[in-house]
Amino acid sequence: MSRDRLNEEQLANALAELPEWTRTGDAITRTAETASFPTAIKVVDAVAEQAEALDHHPDIDIRWRTLTFLLTTHSAGGLTSLDITLAHLIDRALDAAA
Numbered sequence: 001m002s003r004d005r006l007n008e009e010q011l012a013n014a015l016a017e018l019p020e021w022t023r024t025g026d027a028i029t030r031t032a033e034t035a036s037f038p039t040a041i042k043v044v045d046a047v048a049e050q051a052e053a054l055d056h057h058p059d060i061d062i063r064w065r066t067l068t069f070l071l072t073t074h075s076a077g078g079l080t081s082l083d084i085t086l087a088h089l090i091d092r093a094l095d096a097a098a
């Protein structure tokens with residue numbers, strides 16, 4: 001999968017499929033409240049496994065049962081298709097825990 005930065009048009013198209021995500025400059029973020037702290041940790045564990053498989057890692061903020069994920073591709077200095085792929089996987093992990 002490409003680690004090239006997405007252009008504005010590619011990014012707009014990709015973000016149209018990710019309504020829960022907010023663009024903040026060169027990153028996208030999603031905050032989600034889970035049912036409990038153990039559920040939040042299970043989501044983080046599932047995401048960690050997928051991030052390893054993808055060799056692409058989110059910044060994760062854990063506050064009791066609220067998780068914030070921040071995605072960017074450090075090596076590219078911006079957003080790439082890896083961030084879009086990981087965002088969809090995180091959406092799926094959150095849905096599965098709901």
Ligand SMILES: C[C@H](O)[C@H](O)[C@H]1CNC2=NC(N)=NC(=O)C2=N1
Binds near residue numbers: 058
């Ligand atoms: C060598 C390895 O591919 C790199 O260090 C990877 C690991 N995970 C990564 N994760 C993220 N979010 N950005 C990167 O640039 C990155 N680089």
